[in-house]
Amino acid sequence: MRYAVIGSGSCGNSYIFKTARSGFVVDNGYSFSEFRRRAEAFGFDIKDIKFIFLTHVHRDHIAGVETLSNKLGIPVFTAENLDVSQWVTKGFFKQIGIIPGQDYSLDDFSFTVFPTFHDAPDSVGYSFSMGGERVTIITDTGKTSDQMKVLAEKSDVLFLESNYCPDMLKHGPYPVWLQKRILSEYGHLSNLDALEFVKSLGCDKCRKVYLCHISDKNNTPEKVQEVFDSAPIKNIKYIICKRGIPVMGEE
Secondary structure, three states: OEEEEEEOOOOOOEEEEEOOOOEEEEOOOOOHHHHHHHHHHOOOOHHHOOEEEOOOOOHHHHOOHHHHHHHHOOOEEEEOOOOOOOOOOOOOOOEEEEOOOOEEEEOOEEEEEEEOOOOOOOOEEEEEEEOOEEEEEEOOOOOOOHHHHHHHHOOOEEEEEOOEOHHHHHOOOOOHHHHHHHHOOOOOOEHHHHHHHHHHOOOOOOOEEEEEOOOOOOOOHHHHHHHHHOOOOOOOEEEEOOOOOOEEOOO
8 A cells, every 4th residue: 555645734635545456536625737746756647546535525625626537537435415516617527425434345445434523514534444454534523523533543544634723723813703613513623632532542553643734824833743742652653744745655
């Protein structure tokens, strides 16, 4: 298994994975040319991509999905009842609805889809099992759930949102209504929320945590590092994904 963060943050989000027989992408907030440039810079051939998985319809996650799907002629998996007509122009090459809580298999990998808590319709997260390893993506959620915890505990690699620093949010440029949205149960996870979630995991399987979706206005990589340095967890390596900067997955 190979993987990379094509980009993370309000400017665009996308993750790419390559297994022995397949390749897939989770979200794409980038133009086709920019996505291809970033993927190829890490040695990924976009011709290997067979599937796209969409977490939700906010622009930083869906903006490039339609073009990628149609240019490559590949399906997009979404929550079963998600209507994307308001967010795309012509539609995907093919949209396949999947049901949160169920397990699925494709080629040489399997996956579970689970609900997230965000102010977007039918928002979901994914946990993939491939090549003997499990990878779980938990971002864009105002709170975590028992199901997220169970899947994270089974994972070798976790992509976890660490979106904002509460103090920076409180004293930053966002209006009060937007601050309340981010702080709500349908907003985002703070740095401390992310740390507490990792601390709650009751196993030693998870060895890498990629801290993602860091806010440009209400957080910094240094603030994330400070929080996680305050309570280091043995045997877990943290990789902080700076806003918009691609990150190659580590073996």
